[in-house]
Amino acid sequence: MMSLSEHAFQTQAQPLEAQVASSIITASHITKRYQNDHKVTLALDDCNIEVLENEFVCIVGTSGCGKSTLLRMLAGLDFPTQGKIVIKDRPVTGPGPDRGMVFQTYTLFPWLTVADNIGYGLKEKGLSKMEREAIITRYLHTMHLENFRDAYPRELSGGMKQRVAIARALATKPELILMDEPFGALDPITKAQMQQLIRSIWQQERPTIAFVTHDIEEAVFLATKIYVMSARPGRVKKLIPIYLPYNRTQDLKEREDFVALRMKINAMLDQQEGSV
Template sequence: MPDVAAKSAALPKLEVCQVSKSYRVQGKLLQVLDEINLEIFPREFVCLVGASGCGKSTLLNIVAGLVPPSSGEVRVDGQVVPGPGADRGMVFQSYTLYPWLTVAQNVAFGLQLQNMPKAQQQERVAYYLHTVGLTQFAGAYPKQLSGGMKQRVAIARALATKPEVLLMDEPFGALDAQTKEQMQQFLQDLWQQTHITVLMITHDVEEAIYLSQRVHVMSSRPGRLKQEVPIDLPEQRDLDLKLSPEFLSLKREILHSLRE
């Protein structure tokens, strides 16, 4: 986990600056987000937790450039982002794979849009399929994969374009409990390998603590960041950590904040 001195010396990789979002519903203005300020530093894994309807997904979609803010701005490496870009990779709860493409073709999709030479595409796809443990499924189609395997393909596709920041919108929310824990362990190991900067939203408090270096708790109506909880746990983690007194203490603190 980056210490205070390291943070002060580093520039943020991702900045959310005074971001608010409102929608007009049946003639009335509905404020969803209220002046969100957030900094994420290089190599950090940060989670946002909050109740359903608190604006987590809206905030992530604004960071991804899929939804414009009503006010405020998002910056990557100090540059304002006007919309979607290759500097941000996105993984959704639904697997969003193209069913008519093989696993390898799905992972290569973004590389084709970048007009990368074929030989380089094949090398990049092979590397990331190996990274997510799906080399032997390169020629398979999404319908032949389990839910966890589909999400691994989606993560490989997002990583293949080498984004500066990986954005994850409840990526394991649709999985059963056992597969979900396996994918949490997989993502922890993957982050150890790549140390990519990650912003992930989840409603699962245990998942947020297990994966991240910091957890931000959101309040709702309108969504605000109400508390930041540093996760002072070893960087390398296994699932047994969830049973430790330190982990349970953090879980109590975050649950208490959510209930307030």
């Protein structure tokens, strides 16, 4: 008998999702070992993931499963012991302007205003002052930060700092945006608001996003597909496509098909926790 979530997969395909999309980044047979004091720790074991153009991909797993390590390798901030990572047929050899990164910790330049933080990457790309100003103004409006244009990071709340960080990542139009638990330090209300904001931006602009989280509800709400990681050593346990309505609001979280998906993934993680 078909489960409720499987029925949702087959009956609620999102627009554009069925079109053939090109691969933005591929991680093939990724293994990561750490060695300290003659002890070898296997963090990731033969992981394979692919992020296609315009996808919103979430990677979920328990603490210590290696999901943030994997994201750092996609960013070029760390390197696999074995395997390869390719972004549009180019090997990843380090950080680059083709990838934007948003961390859980606030990484704004404290000596720059909100506007200058958003425009920092644009200046590095050599855009004219007029071009930079148009893009900065656009993202100040998108992020509801118009009244904080000249404020400094120390004057902002946590949620506002993350809005600036996301705007800075989006402004340069990178091929891929990588987000490492960006809402993990926020209170529940602000977190829900930020989830709604980033999902709405994705629906309007269709940036390609890879998003790491341990929050299953967050992943189901945001994603077009989810990679579920096993406990350490981290492996891809399951790839789950998310065929929920394209236009999403917070009331989606109360629907039966949403709850069924969340419970399905939660059961997968609970099962592996019990086997550790």
